[in-house]
Amino acid sequence: MRWTGKIRFLFLAPAVIWVLAFTVFPLGYSLYLAFYKIEQKVEVKREKQPMLDAAGQPVLDDAGQPRTKNVVIKEQVNTATFIGLDNFKRMLTDTQVHEAVRVTLTFVLIAVPLELVLGFLLAVLFNQHIFGRPILRAFMILPIFATPLAVGYTFFTIFYEVGGPLAWTGIPFLSNPTWALMSVIIVDVWQWTPFCFLVFLAALQGVPDELYEAARVDGANAWDMLKEVMLPLLIPTIVIVLLLRMAEALKLFDIPFALTGGGPGVATQPFSMLAFRTGLRFFDLGYASAMSYAFLAVIMIVITLFFRRLRANYG
Amino acid sequence: MADRAPGSRNGWGEVTASLVAVTVALLFAFPIYWAFSQSLRNPIDTYTVAGLGVPWINFTPTLDNWIDQLGTPETVKALYNSTIVSVSAALLALVLGTPAAYAIARFRFERWKNRDITVWFLSQRILPPVATVIPFYLTMRYLGLLDTKFALVLINATFVLPYVVVILRQTFLDLPVEIEEAALIDGAGHFGAFWRVALPLAAPSMAAAGLIIFALTWNEFLFAVAIGSSDAIMVPVHIAGAIDTRGVQFWFMGVRAMTAIIPPLIIALIAQRYIVRGLTLGAVRG
Known part of the structure; x- marks a missing residue:
């Protein structure tokens, strides 16, 4: 059924070359950086330069000599020193790294299961005969596409401890380290439960009516129906959503950036925020690259699991 | 139902x-x-x-807050930049990704099987972006492209490319191949069959994919904050910056959050039918 012919490579080539250029090349480059200590220094030099007037002509002094002025030249100098595995070793003893790993793992291990369970329960609820379902379903889609950074700031105003709408609870949503992490989790659950819900609802609606009928005839009650009919049929979908959410949740960045700024202290600073700051705020580029690679190695495990599952879908 | x-x-x-x-x-x-x-x-x-x-x-x-914020040149610039970058990245990704999706759907690849190619495109999406942000930043600095919309178009087109490949691959698979075969017999050639037969039929899917990837670029923050600070400031970066300089002014924050959120929300409602397939990268058919 499927065609062959050389032209197939012509169709495919632009996209492949593009991804090689903008994903594979940067990854190679950052692997190289991971073995170096990159230092950026600003060298300050003073130089005498001829003074120019508005027309660009040299200004002459009384003796007819060109006047000079002192100019300060700042030059950025990068030095790269090969240090082997030192960047990776440094991570092992860096408490900031340990803390970021703890934050990221806590986040993923609480938020993702919560999103799946809530999403599943909501899908079961919405799978029933409900008034105005299309409109309610549309409401539920909104969080998925809301700009995460804007969402973070909006929740910042909601969690605001002085005069915010939840201030009456007296909960230190943002100032207490444990609560701050919970707040990040709440926002993520708000944003991504609807995604799990939507996918599960689509899967549930694909379950043929006959199965429910058959179970009903066999005298199954609502709980049996959930456990014996819906859950088993949804297992493949659940696994895909789980892996997809895990891969995404490990990248956590936008929400804590807006909501807590990683704080208080570093209590909500996930790994990607630490790597970002190390690289592009403190310009410790080699160390940040090593961090990224360590991160990549962990995520590869998830990816491998994910693709083993996913490959079957593209047969 | x-x-x-x-x-x-x-x-x-x-x-x-x-x-x-x-x-x-x-x-x-x-x-x-x-x-x-x-x-x-x-x-x-x-x-x-x-x-x-x-x-x-x-x-x-x-409405004072709205009038004040929308009258600020910075806000207008951020909205303009975000629109230009998101549209350009979506178009570029469609131009690159649609032929690739067609190749995977219609041709047989041997050494690397079709599914391997699809998964290769997908793996790019699962990668943590923070792993590429530093080398990309350095490359753009070397090329003198920091703080340009061009750099943001390049990187965002890369990020959304897998969505195009996966969504359109399925679209082409769902189209009846017979029409294209008839065109081939009439001497149209593979490119003609793609351009004149398959592409018009895939147009609605392309539009939906385009909308979804527009929203993804619009919402992207990590690269936006790394690359674009002033000339190429994007909406989320503008929001973050305004907090730093003006403090927490909830009334303005409300306006800024709404201006960021409204365009992708409208898109979500238009493209509802495609969201499940799109966001699960085609793994679940909605």
């Missing part, structure tokens, strides 16, 4: 389920509503508003 669920034959069950569903939907809509409510408040009403902050009931609404 047929009545397919357990326990829903009984009228009271239906009412209870509906009430719970309405409550849940309102709960999920609340934060967006709250941002909107804040955008309509006078600064003096910010902390004193009672109840659910309903305009006209709990406070007298004003």
Whole structure:
């Protein structure tokens, strides 16, 4: 059924070359950086330069000599020193790294299961005969596409401890380290439960009516129906959503950036925020690259699991 | 939709389920509503508003914040930049990704099988972006492209490319191959069959994919904040920057959050049918 012919490579080539250029090349480059200590220094030099007037002509002094002025030249100098595995070793003893790993793992291990369970329960609820379902379903889609950074700031105003709408609870949503992490989790659950819900609802609606009928005839009650009919049929979908959410949740960045700024202290600073700051705020580029690679190695495990599952879908 | 669920034959069950569903939907809509409510408040009403902050009931609404923010050149620039970058990245990704999707759907690849190629495109999407942000930043600095919309188009087109490949691959698979074969027999050639037969039929899917990837670029923050600080400032970066310089002004924050959120929300509602397939990278058919 499927065609062959050389032209197939012509169709495919632009996209492949593009991804090689903008994903594979940067990854190679950052692997190289991971073995170096990159230092950026600003060298300050003073130089005498001829003074120019508005027309660009040299200004002459009384003796007819060109006047000079002192100019300060700042030059950025990068030095790269090969240090082997030192960047990776440094991570092992860096408490900031340990803390970021703890934050990221806590986040993923609480938020993702919560999103799946809530999403599943909501899908079961919405799978029933409900008034105005299309409109309610549309409401539920909104969080998925809301700009995460804007969402973070909006929740910042909601969690605001002085005069915010939840201030009456007296909960230190943002100032207490444990609560701050919970707040990040709440926002993520708000944003991504609807995604799990939507996918599960689509899967549930694909379950043929006959199965429910058959179970009903066999005298199954609502709980049996959930456990014996819906859950088993949804297992493949659940696994895909789980892996997809895990891969995404490990990248956590936008929400804590807006909501807590990683704080208080570093209590909500996930790994990607630490790597970002190390690289592009403190310009410790080699160390940040090593961090990224360590991160990549962990995520590869998830990816491998994910693709083993996913490959079957593209047969 | 047929009545397919357990326990829903009984009228009271239906009412209870509906009430719970309405409550849940309102709960999920609340934060967006709250941002909107804040955008309509006078600064003096910010902390004193009672109840659910309903305009006209709990406070007298004003459009001043909207007029003030939308009249600020920085806001206009951010909205303009985000629009240009998101449209360009979506178009570029469609131009690159659609032929690739067609190749995977219609041709047989041997050394690397078709599914391997699809998965290779996908793997790029699962990668943590923070792993590529530093080398990309350095490359753009070397090329003198820091703080340009061009650099943001390049990187965002790369990020959304897998979505195009996966969504359109499925679209082409769903199209009847016979029409293209007829065109081939008429001597159209593979490119003609693609361009004149398959592409027009795939147009609705391309539009939906285009909308979804527009929203993804619009919402992207990590690269936007790394690459674009002033000339190429994007909406999320503008929001973050405004907090730093102007402090927490909830009334303006409401406006800024709404201007960021509204365009992708409209898209989400238009492209509803494609969201499940799109966001699960084609793994689940919605």
